[in-house]
Amino acid sequence: MSNIPARDILGKFLVENGDKYENMVVLSADLSLSIKTDIFAQKYPERFFNFGIAEQNMIGASMGFAISNKMPIVCGFSLFTTGRAWEFIRLACHDNLNIKFVTTHAGLVGGDGSTHSALEDLSLMSCLPNLNVLVPGDNVEIEKILEYAFNTPGPFYIRLPRGSLEDIHKKDFTFNPNSIDIIKEGNEINDICMIGVGSGSSIAIQSVSKLEKDLNISIKIINQSVVKPINIKNFISRIKNDKCILVIEEHNTYCGFGSIISRIVSENCPKYIKTLGIENSFGQSGSRIELLDYYGFNYENIKKIILDLIKS
Amino acid sequence: MEISQTEEKELSVDILEIKKEILKMIWLAQSGHPGGSLSCISLIYILYKNIMNIDSNNPNWEDRDIFILSKGHAAPALYAVLSKVGFIKKEDLFTLRKFGSKLQGHPTKNLKLGIEISTGSLGMGFSTSIGCALAAKLDNKDKKIFALLGDGELNEGVIWEAAMAASHYKLDNLIAVIDRNGIQSDGSTEEIMALEPLADKWKAFGWHVIEIDGSNIKDIINGFEKACNTFRKPTVIISYLIKGSDVSFMEHTKKYHGKPPNKEEYEIAITEIDKQIKRIQGDL
Ligand SMILES: Cc1ncc(C[n+]2csc(CCOP(=O)(O)OP(=O)(O)O)c2C)c(N)n1
Numbered sequence: 123m124s125n126i127p128a129r130d131i132l133g134k135f136l137v138e139n140g141d142k143y144e145n146m147v148v149l150s151a152d153l154s155l156s157i158k159t160d161i162f163a164q165k166y167p168e169r170f171f172n173f174g175i176a177e178q179n180m181i182g183a184s185m186g187f188a189i190s191n192k193m194p195i196v197c198g199f200s201l202f203t204t205g206r207a208w209e210f211i212r213l214a215c216h217d218n219l220n221i222k223f224v225t226t227h228a229g230l231v232g233g234d235g236s237t238h239s240a241l242e243d244l245s246l247m248s249c250l251p252n253l254n255v256l257v258p259g260d261n262v263e264i265e266k267i268l269e270y271a272f273n274t275p276g277p278f279y280i281r282l283p284r285g286s287l288e289d290i291h292k293k294d295f296t297f298n299p300n301s302i303d304i305i306k307e308g309n310e311i312n313d314i315c316m317i318g319v320g321s322g323s324s325i326a327i328q329s330v331s332k333l334e335k336d337l338n339i340s341i342k343i344i345n346q347s348v349v350k351p352i353n354i355k356n357f358i359s360r361i362k363n364d365k366c367i368l369v370i371e372e373h374n375t376y377c378g379f380g381s382i383i384s385r386i387v388s389e390n391c392p393k394y395i396k397t398l399g400i401e402n403s404f405g406q407s408g409s410r411i412e413l414l415d416y417y418g419f420n421y422e423n424i425k426k427i428i429l430d431l432i433k434s
Numbered sequence: 435m436e437i438s439q440t441e442e443k444e445l446s447v448d449i450l451e452i453k454k455e456i457l458k459m460i461w462l463a464q465s466g467h468p469g470g471s472l473s474c475i476s477l478i479y480i481l482y483k484n485i486m487n488i489d490s491n492n493p494n495w496e497d498r499d500i501f502i503l504s505k506g507h508a509a510p511a512l513y514a515v516l517s518k519v520g521f522i523k524k525e526d527l528f529t530l531r532k533f534g535s536k537l538q539g540h541p542t543k544n545l546k547l548g549i550e551i552s553t554g555s556l557g558m559g560f561s562t563s564i565g566c567a568l569a570a571k572l573d574n575k576d577k578k579i580f581a582l583l584g585d586g587e588l589n590e591g592v593i594w595e596a597a598m599a600a601s602h603y604k605l606d607n608l609i610a611v612i613d614r615n616g617i618q619s620d621g622s623t624e625e626i627m628a629l630e631p632l633a634d635k636w637k638a639f640g641w642h643v644i645e646i647d648g649s650n651i652k653d654i655i656n657g658f659e660k661a662c663n664t665f666r667k668p669t670v671i672i673s674y675l676i677k678g679s680d681v682s683f684m685e686h687t688k689k690y691h692g693k694p695p696n697k698e699e700y701e702i703a704i705t706e707i708d709k710q711i712k713r714i715q716g717d718l
Contacts, residue, residue: 152586154620156692172620172627174618175586201555206555235542235554238540407535408532408533413533
C-alpha cells in the first residue's frame with residue numbers, strides 16, 4: 123500500500139497550523155483542489171487567496187503580503203510556480219522576503235507528460251541568493267521541514283512530488299539543516315556513498331542491500347534534503363572517508379543537485395562522483411514505474427554506474 | 435456558408451461520436467481532463483471540417499491555416515479531431531498518455547500529426563498565435579490563425595499582453611475562440627477570478643467581439659465566417675458552452691475537470707451519448 127500523497131500532508135499541515143501562525147496567508151493559482159490547500163481555505167477563508175491561473179500575480183502579491191508582516195505560503199505546481207514567475211521569485215529573494223514557496227508535481231509527473239514535468243526547478247531555484255531550497259525525502263520530513271521553514275524567517279523553496287514518498291525515517295525524526303542525515307550507516311570507510319535527494323533517497327534504500335551483496339561492497343546512504351545552503355564543513359566530514367559518490371535525483375543532470383555537490387566535493391575533497399538523474403530530456407507521459415525505469419532509476423542501471431565508479 | 439439540415443445533423447452525430455472517443459481515451463489512460471475536452475469539441479471539429487484550409491497529406495503546406503490549442507489540457511479533443519480529418523491513426527488515439535505514445539498528455543509539437551506547437555502551460559499558446567499572425571502578414575500570406583482559449587486561462591496576464599499586441603498590429607488574420615464554459619479547476623470562473631463583463635473587456639482591448647451559442651452548429655459556422663471576414667481588427671468569438679457537455683454527471687461541474695471516469699461511469703456516459711445519437715439519427 124502506498125503512502126499518503128505529499129500534497130495531503132501539506133494540506134493537513136497548513137490547516138492544523140492555521141492558529142499557530144496567525145500571520146500566515148495561503149495563496150493559490152487555481153490549484154487548491156489539486157494541492158489540497160482547499161481545506162485551509164474552508165477553515166480560514168479570510169486568509170486564503172485564489173488568484174486564478176495567474177502565477178506571476180500570485181507571487182507579486184506574496185511580496186506585498188511579506189512586506190506587510192504576513193507570512194505568505196505560495197502553493198502551486200513546481201513547474202508553473204518556479205518557471206512562469208521566476209523573476210518575481212528572484213526579486214523576492216533579492217529582498218530576502220519571508221515567503222514560503224511550497225510546490226508539488228516536481229520531477230516526473232506521469233500521464234501529464236513533458237509539458238508538465240518539473241525537471242529544471244532545482245536549477246532555477248538553487249542559483250538564487252538567500253533562498254533556502256529543501257527537498258523532503260518522506261512524509262515525516264515534509265512536516266518537519268515545513269515546521270522549520272515556517273519558524274525561520276526568509277524565503278524558502280520546498281519541493282514535493284505529485285504522488286507519495288516512501289518512508290525513510292522513523293516517526294521521531296528531527297530535522298536539522300546543519301546535520302547530515304545518514305539513513306543507512308556503512309563502515310568507517312565505504313566503497314560508495316549514495317546521496318539521495320527527495321525520491322532519490324528511497325530509490326537508493328530499495329537497492330542497497332542487494333547491491334552490497336551482489337557486488338560485495340559497503341554502501342552508506344545520505345538523505346540530502348538540504349539543497350541550499352549546505353553546511354559544507356559537516357557535509358565534507360561525513361563523506362571524506364568514502365571512496366566514491368553516487369547522487370540520485372529526479373531532476374535533469376545539467377544543473378541539478380548533482381552539479382552542486384560535484385562542485386563542493388571537487389573543491390573540498392576531490393573524489394569520483396556520478397549523478398543518476400534525467401539526461402537531456404523534458405520527460406514524457408507514462409506510469410511512474412515505467413518512467414523511472416526508462417530514465418535509469420532501476421537496479422541494473424544503478425549497479426552499472428556503481429561498477430563504473432568502483433573501477434575508476 | 436449555408437448548411438442543410440442533413441449536414442447539420444451529420445455534424446452533430448460526428449461530434450457525439452468524437453465525444454465517445456474522447457471518453458474512451460481518457461478512461462483507458464485513467465488520467466486526463468474530460469470536462470474541458472467535451473466542452474470545446476464542437477468548435478475544434480467545425481474549424482477543421484468546415485472552416486480551415488489544411489491538407490493532412492501535406493502537413494507542411496506553407497499556406498495552411500494554423501490552429502493552436504492554447505488550453506492544451508483539451509489534448510484528447512484535438513487528437514480525436516486530428517484523427518477524424520486524417521492526421522492521426524484511429525488506433526493510436528487509445529495510446530493517449532501511455533508510455534512511448536506520440537499522444538502525450540498535452541500536445542507536443544509534431545507537424546506530421548498536425549500539432550503545430552506544444553501547449554499545456556496555460557497562456558503561452560495565445561502569444562504563439564500572435565507571432566504566427568504577424569509572420570503571415572510579413573509574408574503577405576492569406577492564412578488564418580485560430581487559437582482556442584479556456585475561460586480560466588484568461589486569468590493569465592500574458593493573455594492580455596497578447597490581446598493588446600493583436601489589436602495594436604491590427605491582426606485581422608487572428609481569431610481567438612474562448613470556451614466560455616464558466617468553470618475552471620477550482621470552481622466557477624466568476625467565483626475564482628471574475629471575468630465579466632468579458633465582451634466589454636475584449637472590446638476595450640480593440641477586438642471585434644462575436645458571442646455565440648457553442649452548442650449550435652449554425653451559430654458556430656456563422657461566427658467563424660463573420661470572423662474570417664473582419665478587417666483591420668482581430669476577432670474573438672466568445673462561445674458559451676457547457677463543461678462536460680452531453681454526459682449528465684459531468685455537466686456544469688468542476689468534478690471532472692481533471693478526473694477520468696471509472697469503468698461504470700464510462701459505460702453510463704457512452705450509453706447516454708448513444709441515446710442522443712439514436713435520437714438524432716431517428717430524426718435524420
Ligand atoms: C500556467 C498553468 N497554470 C496552471 C495549470 C493547471 N491547470 C490546468 S487546466 C486548469 C484550469 C483551466 O481552466 P479553463 O481554462 O477554464 O479550462 P476548461 O474549463 O476549458 O477546461 C489549470 C489551472 C496549467 N496547465 N498551466
